[in-house]
Amino acid sequence: MLATVAVLATLAVTLAAAAVARRARARPSPALPASTQPAPAGSSPPHLARSQAAPTAKPPRPTGGRARAKPWTRLPGKRARAKPPTLTTTAAATLLAVATATAVATLADADRHRGPIPHLAKAMATATATATNRAPTAVATELRVTADPFATHPPTPASPRTVVVSAEAVRVGATRTRTPVVLMADRDQAAWLRLLPSTTVAVRVRVTPATRAGDPAAAVLHATGPPRILAPPSAPQRLAARLRAGLRAASAGLPPDARALLPGLVIGDTSGLPPELKDAFRATDLAHLTAVSGANLTIVLLLLIGPPARAIRAERRGLAAALGIPLRLTAVLGVALTAAFVLVSRPSPSVLRAAACGLITLLAIGTGRRRSLLPALCGAVLLLVLHDPPVARxxxxxxxxxxxxxxxxxxxxxxxxxxxxxxxxxxxxxxxxxxxxxxxxxxxxxxxxxxxSLVAVPCNLLAEPAVAPATVLGFCALAVAPFGAPAAAALAWVAGWPTRWIVTVARHGAALPGAEVGxxxxxxxxxxxxxxxxxxxxxxxxxxxxxxxxxxxxxxxxxxxxxxxxxxxxxxAWPPGDWRFAVCDVGQGDALALSAGPGSAVVVDTGPAPGLVDRCLRDLRVTTVPLLVLTHFHADHADGLPGVLHGRSVGAIETTVLDEPAAEAARVRREAAAAGVPILRASAGEQRSVGPLAWRVLWPPPTADALPGEDPNDASVALLVRTGGLTLLLAGDLGPAAQQEVLDASPDLPRVDVLKVAHHGSGYQDPLLLARTRPRLALISVGAHNRYGHPAARTVAALRALGATVLRTDTDGPIAVAGDGPAGLRTVLAGAA
Known part of the structure; x- marks a missing residue:
């Protein structure tokens, strides 16, 4: 709803600005021409005086469109022109638009929560809230795909990747319906990824509630098998898919970064962008280049009707004016280009906004009216909110x-x-x-x-000259690909040069310290x-x-x-000057810092994204890392390693004894070797100290053979840390079996002041470990709206029953622990990101 407020506020402001501008243009001139002055008493009426006066030449008519309207004046004997709307009229129209949009949104929301799908989702939510151990029943559904399926990156290598499909449920059992849903498929990914928008499929699904309030989808469906196609995609969608595939094929010969970025610039296809390049674009605020929007449509229409900057000076420029194409035919061609653009680029909210603005402008051209872009924007916003109310969220x-x-x-x-x-x-x-x-x-x-991002403006200035050439050449390659692959590849090769410049700007800009400032x-x-x-x-x-x-x-x-x-x-007040321990907000993962003195910290885990942990350590002003502990090699604990190494002196990396997953362990070794950082093995009983820190390794055992199983989580490094009179237990992702082993191997395990709850607060905890440690403060590092149900309600309840204060990064943001001794223990929150 907050996004709705922002959009409607923008609508009100822009309408008011349009009214002010129109009033300014309509204000009469201080000195009117003689022909417009009121006639003196007793003189001839103006229409008779004109016939007696010497004829005057008409002023030349501007070329390229209609003449500019004269200021609003009333001529004697003439009917007065309508006055421009006042601010009061504009405000009333705005309030009417807001009220209409709110009413439509309310009705649409009520309609979305009617039918069998919302009923099943509500039943599942009730069962979860009452702790009923009942698996959702699979039901037969028919779905119409509404967007391109895509695969998510799993938070850990042990987890299968998930294919996400936006769809509309058209039948549940024998009941027909029209309910927007999101489908998650953990199996048969290839079959799901091949689906195109407008395809109708049959599949058995389990229905669960939507992940957050206000979600456009009424429920989340989990597929239990592959899709069975009932109706193929429409011909336009098949053509669009062929064009998109042609652009990807034409870009295949480019260098990796350009090959990944060019489809994103042209059609918004970011599936090939590596995570680190996505982070660079996000850090420099260049991510809008890969989100197809009005800039792309402007470039598409540029050759036809000319740049919008000239809209107040001429009705049209560009190829249409040069060839003498009539206004109405120009508008028809523009509409066709806009429709093709939306079809190929897919109707995302920004694409729809740009298309609506473009269509309103083309309507003005086709009817011979002057283009006015600000009212076009207002009209586009209102039309889109009325057509699809969830877009306002x-x-x-x-x-x-x-x-x-x-x-x-x-x-x-x-x-x-x-x-x-x-x-x-x-x-x-x-x-x-x-x-x-x-x-x-x-x-x-x-x-x-x-x-x-303090580098956003300079990076956008440097990248802007390359955007139009790359986009135009990319669109040419896309259009030519079905007719000649070599020609399309040649065009893509030329487009690769400006594309590489954009990548260079993003990477170098993201490397500057001012790229991401908390x-x-x-x-x-x-x-x-x-x-x-x-x-x-x-x-x-x-x-x-x-x-x-x-x-x-x-x-x-x-x-x-x-x-x-x-x-x-x-x-x-974050971070406090006397911070002892910090939990970074890195989403679904762990990244912890233990203060070892000014500018120095022992870091435990790195989270899944280099940029997030790097930003957290910069906020903590950490420039030296005497030791980096990777509790285990899952991606949500180790993929952020480059972020810790970036711009910091790292003394050594300590890891667990189990090199699983093998690919992740090998990657860590490569990155450590490239940075010249030695790798050590942690072993139970090891004791170390750095500055005010002292810690003992509680787990794992010296060899992998002594582990209770083959789960990499159970090989996590567990640390008992003492600093500033506080005792902390960092439990990694240990499961109940390994937690029991820790208890058996450490009979002297004391009560702790702070517990970093194992495995993001999952429901699999050893109650004996919680009872033994009885933490005063329990910290959970977890991602918002994660699909694993972390943290489990029973885990949070058990901790609170022991008297612990529970804080979590998904709702509290980065957490800093400060103070000396249990009596001085305090927490400082930075606010959820």
């Missing part, structure tokens, strides 16, 4: 609307101001566009990620950033005419890019 849609609105409102004024100060026009437009989009979208990005998350952090942005904008105007203060401001900005200050520590 999409943060991607909100970001798309905000970015487009900033380009239509702020960017022109900022560009004019820069040009007035001597900045070259092209550079002024690029600076204004990048700055306006960043200023308006920044607060919403903070809500989603609790971070700022910031308070949630709406309070967004409000703080919005206030700071307004203050900087006002201050920037005040410094515009003062060279020395302006130069000092530019120098401070440069220093912030190269060596940013730890903003969370300045704006919030």
């Amino acid at each position: 999409s943060y991607g849609f909100a970001l798309s609307v905000l970015a487009t609105g900033s380009l239509l409102t702020l960017a022109p004024r900022w560009s004019a101001g820069l040009r007035a100060r001597g900045v070259p026009p092209r550079l002024a437009e690029a600076l204004a566009a990048a700055g306006a989009a960043q200023a308006v979208c920044g607060p919403l990005i903070v809500v989603l990620s609790a971070r700022l 910031w308070p998350g949630g709406w309070p952090g967004a409000a703080l950033l919005a206030v700071l942005t307004v203050a900087l904008a006002v201050g920037g105007r005040a410094l515009a005419g003062r060279p020395w203060p302006a130069a000092a401001g530019a120098l401070l900005l440069l220093l912030a890019l190269v060596r940013p200050l730890p903003l969370p520590g300045l704006v919030t």
